[in-house]
Amino acid sequence: MGQIAIRSATKSDLTSLYYVAIKTGNSGTDATGMFRNDDMIGEVYVGPYVTLAPDTSFALVEDDIPVGYGLCVLNTDSFQRTAHESWWPRLQEKYSALIAYAESEWLIQEIFNPTPSPKSILKDYPSHGHIDLLPHVQGQGWGRRIMETMEACLCKLGSPGFHLRVSAQNERGLGFYAALGYHEIARRDDEVVVGKRFNYE
Numbered sequence: 004m005g006q007i008a009i010r011s012a013t014k015s016d017l018t019s020l021y022y023v024a025i026k027t028g029n030s031g032t033d034a035t036g037m038f039r040n041d042d043m044i045g046e047v048y049v050g051p052y053v054t055l056a057p058d059t060s061f062a063l064v065e066d067d068i069p070v071g072y073g074l075c076v077l078n079t080d081s082f083q084r085t086a087h088e089s090w091w092p093r094l095q096e097k098y099s100a101l102i103a104y105a106e107s108e109w110l111i112q113e114i115f116n117p118t119p120s121p122k123s124i125l126k127d128y129p130s131h132g133h134i135d136l137l138p139h140v141q142g143q144g145w146g147r148r149i150m151e152t153m154e155a156c157l158c159k160l161g162s163p164g165f166h167l168r169v170s171a172q173n174e175r176g177l178g179f180y181a182a183l184g185y186h187e188i189a190r191r192d193d194e195v196v197v198g199k200r201f202n203y204e
Contacts, residue, residue, distance in 0.1 A: 007145065011057065012057070012074070013057065016069045021045025024049050025042075025045065026137055027136070047114060054090065060073075075153045077157060079129055091114065102115055121189045121196060128200070130164065163201060167197055167198075177195060177197070
């Protein structure tokens with residue numbers, strides 16, 4: 004194993020970050036071949052963060068090659084509006100021939116009708132993000148360190164709370180967040196939303 008570190012994620016990292024996304028895209032396990040192409044899940048769950056919120060996007064790198072990420076935004080509502088204006092239209096144009104499948108394939112549905120975070124939680128937990136690591140760097144404390152990096156960044160920016168949306172089937176992920184002090188704040192369909200309030204006292 005090479006030298007591992009956490010640094011800011013950049014658009015030049017996207018190819019490697021998309022690889023992480025597909026390798027962890029099935030509730031934390033490999034999703035290669037599950038979608039129309041292996042970049043699509045990264046285009047939905049990685050690209051908009053690194054492109055639109057670079058100051059709060061982080062990469063876990065091994066010899067400076069991304070092997071994981073922690074991507075977050077300070078204000079979810081603002082981020083969703085910006086993505087609606089400048090990210091999703093380009094992706095929708097790229098995949099315009101697939102719009103007929105938006106009802107039957109959930110990832111295509113996310114491109115044409117992205118699911119927003121629940122409005123009911125945004126007052127107390129306005130920031131959101133997500134994290135994925137390739138298997139060979141899991142279980143070594145790097146996930147916790149990336150979460151701490153995002154939390155420290157958001158606290159520095161004055162966020163009152165942070166939430167993450169997790170598949171209800173991702174029991175390992177839910178256990179990981181619980182161990183870090185996150186608790187369930189919402190549930191809808193097949194998704195659990197966990198959150199943590201930041202204490203500035």
